[in-house]
Amino acid sequence: xxxxVLVPSVVSPVVVSLYLPAVxxxxxxxxxxxLAISNQKNDLHTLILTDIVGISMLILVAAVGTDLxxxxxxxxxxxxxxEIMAISEILMSREMRKxxxxxxxxxxxxxxxxxxxxxxxxxxAILLIAYGAFLxxxxxxxxxxxxxLFYVLSKMSRGVxxxxxxxxxxxxxxxxxxxxxxxxxxxxxxxYWVLALFLAAFGVFIKVTFKxxxxxxxxREEFKREKE
Amino acid sequence: xxxxxxWFYTGAFLVxxxxxxxxxxxxxxxxxxxxxxxEIPAIGVSLIFLTYNHTIALITFIAATAIISMILLRAIVRxxxxxxxx
Numbered sequence: 001x002x003x004x005v006l007v008p009s010v011v012s013p014v015v016v017s018l019y020l021p022a023v024x025x026x027x028x029x030x031x032x033x034x035l036a037i038s039n040q041k042n043d044l045h046t047l048i049l050t051d052i053v054g055i056s057m058l059i060l061v062a063a064v065g066t067d068l069x070x071x072x073x074x075x076x077x078x079x080x081x082x083e084i085m086a087i088s089e090i091l092m093s094r095e096m097r098k099x100x101x102x103x104x105x106x107x108x109x110x111x112x113x114x115x116x117x118x119x120x121x122x123x124x125a126i127l128l129i130a131y132g133a134f135l136x137x138x139x140x141x142x143x144x145x146x147x148x149l150f151y152v153l154s155k156m157s158r159g160v161x162x163x164x165x166x167x168x169x170x171x172x173x174x175x176x177x178x179x180x181x182x183x184x185x186x187x188x189x190x191x192y193w194v195l196a197l198f199l200a201a202f203g204v205f206i207k208v209t210f211k212x213x214x215x216x217x218x219x220r221e222e223f224k225r226e227k228e
Numbered sequence: 229x230x231x232x233x234x235w236f237y238t239g240a241f242l243v244x245x246x247x248x249x250x251x252x253x254x255x256x257x258x259x260x261x262x263x264x265x266x267e268i269p270a271i272g273v274s275l276i277f278l279t280y281n282h283t284i285a286l287i288t289f290i291a292a293t294a295i296i297s298m299i300l301l302r303a304i305v306r307x308x309x310x311x312x313x314x
Contacts, residue, residue: 028247029244047300052250080292095312096310
């Protein structure tokens with residue numbers, strides 16, 4: 001293979017031999033998705049097909065097969081998630097304006113007014129946040145964020161305090177600064193690498209956890225409308 | 229010893245078949261069926277990540293896929309309740 005000139009000898013031969021098939025699979029799947037999008041009139045169908053193109057492009061990143069590829073997949077996933085969430089919100093609010101009707105923020109067939117929703121969410125959220133704090137980093141943030149999201153969603157039928165979200169967004173920004181300071185310390189004072197490591201790990205943990213705040217800020221207007 | 233290539237090529241096959249199924253498969257005029265069809269390429273991508281030993285990427289991908297399908301289903305149900313044409 002002519003590409004082997006560029007590949008360092010430490011790369012495993014399995015990864016090298018799988019590189020071309022992986023790239024072809026990714027491009028083929030993405031082309032199928034894009035062709036289907038170009039034939040599509042309805043916006044919702046286009047959104048669903050965007051998902052296909054997004055995940056097939058992840059194969060292209062994964063095909064490099066190194067730790068760098070793995071760490072680049074994570075932001076790719078988060079960006080895709082945020083993009084789909086934002087576009088679906090835009091679609092729904094546009095249709096709402098067009099038709100002049102409002103529907104529930106989260107459509108549930110049942111009335112979720114049960115005793116277990118009083119007590120269980122707090123316990124499960126604390127458990128998930130404690131485990132996330134133990135893990136730290138990106139994965140811990142995802143686990144703890146899942147805990148917060150679960151808490152918010154199960155308390156929603158009773159109304160979430162609106163001004164909490166301002167604080168959550170603020171803490172998220174401070175945590176982002178911690179993360180940046182951690183990286184700066186790595187370069188300015190490499191002898192304090194343990195401090196830098198912990199700043200970065202806990203900064204990104206709190207940051208990813210309070211990504212749930214984004215959903216809260218997004219839904220705030222609708223919460224207000226429902227409760228008053 | 230298990231052959232690594234089996235997992236990779238199964239994943240690649242599922243990705244391509246799943247993409248075709250999502251694009252032109254039977255019954256995809258219904259957005260619900262189209263959303264469920266996107267799970268097949270997601271499983272294929274998971275198998276490819278498994279081949280490359282991308283553990284954290286695999287775990288995050290599984291969680292993200294579940295959340296993405298929840299978002300899409302919520303959008304579908306809300307639009308349907310509004311009476312928009314799908």
